[in-house]
Amino acid sequence: MRVVIGEDDALMREGVGLVLRRHGFEVAESAADGGDLVRKARAHQPDVVIADIRMPPTGTDEGLRAALDIRASHPRIAIVVLSQHVQQRYAAELLETAAGGGEVGYLLKQRVADGATFCADVRRVGAGASVLDPEVVALMLGRMRRDPLGRLTPRQREVLALMAEGRSNTGIAKALVLTPKAVAKHVAHIYEQLGLQPDDDEHRRVLAVVRYLTG
Amino acid sequence: MATGGPADLTGLPPVDRALPAPRLALGGLRVPALALVTATVALLALAEVGLVLSQPAPGPRWALVLVPAVAGVYLVAGAVAWQRRPGNRTGPLIVAGAVVWVIAGAVNTTAAPLVAAGLIAATVPFAVVVHLLHGFPSGRLRGWRSVGIVAAGYVVCVLMQAPLYLFGEGPATLLQIADRPDLADAGRWAQWAVGSCVMAATAILLERRRRAMAPARRHGMAPLLAYGIGAVLFVPISGQVAVVASASPDAVLALVVAQLAVLAGVPVAFLAALRRGGFPRTTGLANLATWLGTAPADRVDVAARLADALGDPSVQVAFWLPDPGVHVDLDGRPVALPPPGSERGIAAVRVGGRRVGAIVYDARLLGEPAEVAAAAGVVALAFDHLRLTAELRASRVRIVEAADGERRRIARDLHDGLQAQLVLLAMEADRLGDEADALRGGLRTAIGELRELAQGVMPAVLTERGLGEAVEELAARLPLAVRCDVEPLDPRPPAAVESTAYFVVSEALANTLKHADAGAVRVAVAARGDALVVEVSDDGAGGARPGGGTGLRCIAARVEALGGRLAVDRAPGRGTRVHAELPCGW
Numbered sequence: 001m002r003v004v005i006g007e008d009d010a011l012m013r014e015g016v017g018l019v020l021r022r023h024g025f026e027v028a029e030s031a032a033d034g035g036d037l038v039r040k041a042r043a044h045q046p047d048v049v050i051a052d053i054r055m056p057p058t059g060t061d062e063g064l065r066a067a068l069d070i071r072a073s074h075p076r077i078a079i080v081v082l083s084q085h086v087q088q089r090y091a092a093e094l095l096e097t098a099a100g101g102g103e104v105g106y107l108l109k110q111r112v113a114d115g116a117t118f119c120a121d122v123r124r125v126g127a128g129a130s131v132l133d134p135e136v137v138a139l140m141l142g143r144m145r146r147d148p149l150g151r152l153t154p155r156q157r158e159v160l161a162l163m164a165e166g167r168s169n170t171g172i173a174k175a176l177v178l179t180p181k182a183v184a185k186h187v188a189h190i191y192e193q194l195g196l197q198p199d200d201d202e203h204r205r206v207l208a209v210v211r212y213l214t215g
Numbered sequence: 216m217a218t219g220g221p222a223d224l225t226g227l228p229p230v231d232r233a234l235p236a237p238r239l240a241l242g243g244l245r246v247p248a249l250a251l252v253t254a255t256v257a258l259l260a261l262a263e264v265g266l267v268l269s270q271p272a273p274g275p276r277w278a279l280v281l282v283p284a285v286a287g288v289y290l291v292a293g294a295v296a297w298q299r300r301p302g303n304r305t306g307p308l309i310v311a312g313a314v315v316w317v318i319a320g321a322v323n324t325t326a327a328p329l330v331a332a333g334l335i336a337a338t339v340p341f342a343v344v345v346h347l348l349h350g351f352p353s354g355r356l357r358g359w360r361s362v363g364i365v366a367a368g369y370v371v372c373v374l375m376q377a378p379l380y381l382f383g384e385g386p387a388t389l390l391q392i393a394d395r396p397d398l399a400d401a402g403r404w405a406q407w408a409v410g411s412c413v414m415a416a417t418a419i420l421l422e423r424r425r426r427a428m429a430p431a432r433r434h435g436m437a438p439l440l441a442y443g444i445g446a447v448l449f450v451p452i453s454g455q456v457a458v459v460a461s462a463s464p465d466a467v468l469a470l471v472v473a474q475l476a477v478l479a480g481v482p483v484a485f486l487a488a489l490r491r492g493g494f495p496r497t498t499g500l501a502n503l504a505t506w507l508g509t510a511p512a513d514r515v516d517v518a519a520r521l522a523d524a525l526g527d528p529s530v531q532v533a534f535w536l537p538d539p540g541v542h543v544d545l546d547g548r549p550v551a552l553p554p555p556g557s558e559r560g561i562a563a564v565r566v567g568g569r570r571v572g573a574i575v576y577d578a579r580l581l582g583e584p585a586e587v588a589a590a591a592g593v594v595a596l597a598f599d600h601l602r603l604t605a606e607l608r609a610s611r612v613r614i615v616e617a618a619d620g621e622r623r624r625i626a627r628d629l630h631d632g633l634q635a636q637l638v639l640l641a642m643e644a645d646r647l648g649d650e651a652d653a654l655r656g657g658l659r660t661a662i663g664e665l666r667e668l669a670q671g672v673m674p675a676v677l678t679e680r681g682l683g684e685a686v687e688e689l690a691a692r693l694p695l696a697v698r699c700d701v702e703p704l705d706p707r708p709p710a711a712v713e714s715t716a717y718f719v720v721s722e723a724l725a726n727t728l729k730h731a732d733a734g735a736v737r738v739a740v741a742a743r744g745d746a747l748v749v750e751v752s753d754d755g756a757g758g759a760r761p762g763g764g765t766g767l768r769c770i771a772a773r774v775e776a777l778g779g780r781l782a783v784d785r786a787p788g789r790g791t792r793v794h795a796e797l798p799c800g801w
Contacts (some may be wrong), residue, residue, distance in 0.1 A: 009631065009635055011635070012635055012638065012639065012641055015638075015639055017641050018642075019645075054630075054675070059627075060675075060677050060678065060679040061680075084630045084634060084666065084669075084675070085666060085670060085674075085675055085676075087671075087684075088687075088688060088691055089676070089678050089680070089687065089688065089689055091686050102346060108658065108666075109634075109638060110634075110637075110638050110641065110643060110662045110663075110666075112638060113638055113641030113644070113645050113655070113658070113659075113662075114641075114645060114655075115641045115642070115645050115646075139691055139692065141689075142692075142694065
């Protein structure tokens with residue numbers, strides 16, 4: 001799997017590259033700011049772009065904007081955004097661009113340190129899933145518990161959380177020790193509760209997550 | 216009213232009559248000049264009335280005094296305008312019009328030189344009206360177009376009048392060099408053609424200028440301009456029509472009376488426009504000085520007093536802070552001075568050569584910069600005093616801004632420096648074997664805590680996305696049902712206001728969480744006029760709580776430094792309501 005990395009800190013850039021290479025990724029190129037990242041992503045057309053959310057020149061959410069730019073012109077390039085801090089709104093904005101079917105990830109930067117999990121997440125995004133940092137999911141679930149209108153059962157929330165982390169039905173079944181058939185039933189119930197029409201399955205998985213994130 | 220009389224019982228300075236105020240206006244020259252000129256013109260007009268009445272006349276005798284009467288109207292209107300607004304040239308110009316009318320009226324006398332002067336000046340009153348129109352409201356001509364058109368007006372009325380008296384028909388005058396009615400006629404038509412062009416140009420230019428005016432001023436302009444232009448066009452056109460239609464002597468007399476009445480209305484209209492609405496009477500600089508001597512010195516409305524003294528309600532004051540090198544208002548908020556050459560004039564205020572501020576005024580209204588400069592001299596010391604207040608307020612805002620800047624820098628350093636290093640260390644630890652599990656766990660915890668710390672110092676989302684998203688993220692992290700009603704703020708408030716509002720919300724929410732035992736919390740942020748209103752209310756226990764609110768007191772100091780206020784309403788049983796208002800017009 002080929003990746004382009006956007007990260008302004010040189011040491012961190014090297015570090016992320018090293019971790020990815022160790023786990024069998026091909027790092028096509030690295031960029032140190034938003035504009036450069038967009039150019040290099042367009043030039044190399046990698047499978048995945050990994051972008052630090054905060055990059056020069058503005059030092060704010062440059063990386064997210066670059067990622068959204070790349071998504072707009074090359075919908076087939078998967079995006080993983082790394083953030084020092086989880087922000088529901090950023091996650092939601094990113095997921096909303098995933099209308100073509102998954103292929104976005106929003107992770108805390110520190111997840112890079114757990115190389116195996118991080119690379120597995122990147123691989124899942126590259127394969128067409130959406131992955132959210134467990135912390136975002138936790139925020140989301142916290143809100144659901146407080147939401148008096150939350151109509152999902154605890155079991156359905158668990159399933160939704162795993163969907164948000166990018167697991168497939170089989171993966172969810174394994175994690176919750178359920179049959180895939182039971183998971184599919186839960187997922188169908190979640191769609192129904194959230195008022196999502198039964199069409200493209202991948203798309204709905206994302207929408208279900210977005211629906212709860214944007215509240 | 217006698218000074219020292221009952222008025223003193225009110226404790227107010229006897230502003231209106233205490234001093235013969237106008238005498239001090241601008242070097243003390245204007246008032247004597249006004250009296251002298253008015254008296255002289257009045258005498259001349261009276262002399263003219265005497266002259267024309269002492270001679271036999273073909274028509275009714277009262278008709279002979281009509282022209283001096285119009286001169287009298289100009290004189291009175293001009294003198295009043297001059298006296299009320301000494302710095303405005305409209306008054307003197309109207310008085311000059313009176314002089315022109317007296318000269319034009321001399322045509323009705325029997326003395327040949329006076330008749331000649333009258334013939335030469337016959338149409339000059341029209342040029343004066345054009346001059347008045349272009350000069351309104353300051354009486355000064357603005358721009359080369361106005362100067363050109365007014366000059367053309369005088370050329371038409373003075374030079375192009377020549378063929379009429381040099382070749383005119385009728386009884387021979389001193390000026391007639393040949394009895395050539397054809398040449399006189401040609402001259403009259405040429406004068407008429409060029410004069411029409413002048414009036415058309417005037418109408419276009421003034422309409423354009425009127426549209427560019429502030430709506431409040433524009434309102435009164437249209438009738439005045441229409442009347443002035445109408446008057447100048449009506450008189451020659453009606454005259455031509457009367458000649459072509461060979462009207463009866465009675466009809467001609469009626470027409471002349473109507474023409475003179477219309478022209479006499481012009482100065483009255485100008486005077487009315489000067490006094491109405493946006494052009495109130497000035498109270499003079501002496502009154503300003505008297506007031507400065509008696510007013511309480513802490514917070515004085517120097518702008519309003521200057522507005523009264525100068526007769527320009529749009530006057531603004533700006534105080535100069537040399538250290539940051541900006542102008543600020545009385546609340547210490549930076550203000551931008553208008554660019555040079557705009558319709559707003561700027562008069563510097565200095566104390567002993569040191570710049571302390573500026574008076575910004577309507578340059579169209581106050582055509583005489585010297586008058587504003589004189590006012591600036593009168594208020595300079597008081598201005599400097601107020602400047603210190605403004606400086607203090609500005610410095611309190613700057614302290615908040617500097618503190619925020621520090622917080623942002625610390626948060627960034629924590630993120631970019633320490634956190635990045637810890638993540639790199641964790642990446643190293645990841646390559647170690649199972650025996651490094653504890654190390655990895657410790658690093659994860661440290662990174663997480665550092666993240667929370669940096670977030671508390673200054674949340675990145677506040678800088679990046681503004682108050683609304685920052686408050687929403689904050690609320691999402693609380694184990695409470697928080698309803699956020701944050702109005703979209705466009706443009707975003709100043710950074711210091713945003714961060715202060717955020718800290719108000721975050722402190723209030725923290726208190727609610729700690730003490731209130733509340734089920735529901737509501738956060739509302741809305742722009743109200745020039746201020747940002749922040750309110751956090753819960754349905755908890757309310758009431759006083761021991762040792763509570765130290766955090767809020769710190770926040771309150773911050774709110775006050777920005778010129779805002781914070782109130783906490785803690786009635787027992789009715790929950791707690793924290794309400795902050797932050798001015799953000801800067």
